[in-house]
Amino acid sequence: MAEQTVPEGFTTEQLAYVEDLAATITASGVQRMPSRIYAAILVSEEGSMTAAELAATLRISPAAVSTAVRWLTQIGMVSRRSVPGSRREQYVVDSDSLIRLIAHDTRALQSWVVGFGRGLGVVEPDGAAARRLTELQEFFGFLLEEMDGVMERWYARTRQQGAATPTGQPSPSRAARNR
Amino acid sequence: MAEQTVPEGFTTEQLAYVEDLAATITASGVQRMPSRIYAAILVSEEGSMTAAELAATLRISPAAVSTAVRWLTQIGMVSRRSVPGSRREQYVVDSDSLIRLIAHDTRALQSWVVGFGRGLGVVEPDGAAARRLTELQEFFGFLLEEMDGVMERWYARTRQQGAATPTGQPSPSRAARNR
DNA sequence: CAGGAACTTCACGATTTTGTGAATGTATTT
DNA sequence: AAATACATTCACAAAATCGTGAAGTTCCTG
The missing domain is CATH 1.20.58 (Methane Monooxygenase Hydroxylase; Chain G, domain 1)
Incomplete structure (x- = not known):
C-alpha cells in the first residue's frame, strides 16, 4: 500500500480530497475550475503551485488554468509570485486571503x-x-x-x-x- | 402622465425595478426566475401573488412559475398560503423570511x-x-x-x-x- | 359525479456557459 | 539578437442550463 502519487506529489487520497473540497466551494457559487485550483493550492504543502503543476495535477489545459487564475487573483483568493530564476510564476494561497476577502x-x-x-x-x-x-x-x-x-x-x-x-x-x- | 399599468397593477416603473432588483439577487447566486419572482412579490403592495399573477406580470409560463416557486419555498424565501374560496394558492414574501434564512x-x-x-x-x-x-x-x-x-x-x-x-x-x- | 380550473411534471429546443487547441505575445537565456 | 519557455487570448465545439408547450393530476364547482 505504497502511497500512490501523481506528477506533482499529490497522493490519490489528496487528489480526491481536492475534488471534494472543490465541490464544497463550487456549491457556494464559485465556478468549477477556480474552485479546483484554489483547493489544490490550499492543500499543497507549500501553499503555492505553478501553472504547469496545476495543469498536470488537475488534468486541465493551460488555458483553463490561466482563465481561472485570472479570476482568482482579481477577487483576491490567490496571489501571484514571480519565481526569481525562472519565467514561471507561482500562484499562492494563504489562509488569510480568503478570510480577508470575506471580511472586507x-x-x-x-x-x-x-x-x-x-x-x-x-x-x-x-x-x-x-x-x-x-x-x-x-x-x-x-x-x-x-x-x-x-x-x-x-x-x-x-x-x-x-x-x-x-x-x-x-x-x-x-x-x-x-x- | 397617467401611470402606465400592466395586468396586475404594477406600474412600468415598478416593473423595471423588479427586474433591477432581480438582477441584484441573481448576482448573488440565485437563478433568474426565482429572483424575478421573489422581487415581484416583495414589491407587490400585498406581499403576495398568485401563480397566474406572476405569470402575467413577468410574462413567463406557468411551468416556470411552478418550478421557481418550488425552489423558493424549499429554501424558505417564499411561503405558500391557500386562498379559502379558491383553488388558487398565494405565494407570500415577508421581510422576515429572508432575514431568518440568512440568520439560520x-x-x-x-x-x-x-x-x-x-x-x-x-x-x-x-x-x-x-x-x-x-x-x-x-x-x-x-x-x-x-x-x-x-x-x-x-x-x-x-x-x-x-x-x-x-x-x-x-x-x-x-x-x-x-x- | 361530470366538467373544468389550477398547478405540476416531462421532454424537447434554444440559449448560455465552459474548457480546449491553436495562435500570439513576452520575457529570459544563451 | 535569436531561440526558447511560459503564459495568455481567441474561436469553436461540447456540455450543461433554462424556459416552454403539452400532457397529466388533483381538487373545486355546478
Missing part, C-alpha cells in the same frame, strides 16, 4: 442595501411594500456594520492563540498585494 | 467547516497545509458562533425601533462593539 467583501452587502433603497422610490410611500423594503435595507446595512466587530474579535482571538501555540512558523499575516 | 442558514458555513476538517486527515500532520486548513476551519466555525450574537443584536434593535419609530425610519446606528 462589503460589495455584496452594499449592493443589497442600494438595491432595496432604490425600491423605496417606486412603491407607495408608507405602504406595506415600503415597510418590507426598508426592513430589508436596514438589515443588510446592519450586517455590514456588524462585520467590523466580528472581524475585530477574530483577530483578537488569533493574536491570543498565536502567542499560546508557537508553531515555529513566521506569522502569515503578510500577504502579497496582487497585480 | 448555518448549512453553508457548516459545510465549509466540515470540508476543511476532512482535509486534516489527508495532509501531512503539523505541516503548513494542515495549519492553513485548521485556520480556515476555525474561522468559519467562529463566524458560525458569531452569527447568534449578531442576530440577537438585530432583534434587540428592531424591538427598540419598533417602539420608537413605527414607520421604520432609518436611524443613525452604530456597530455593536461589546461581546
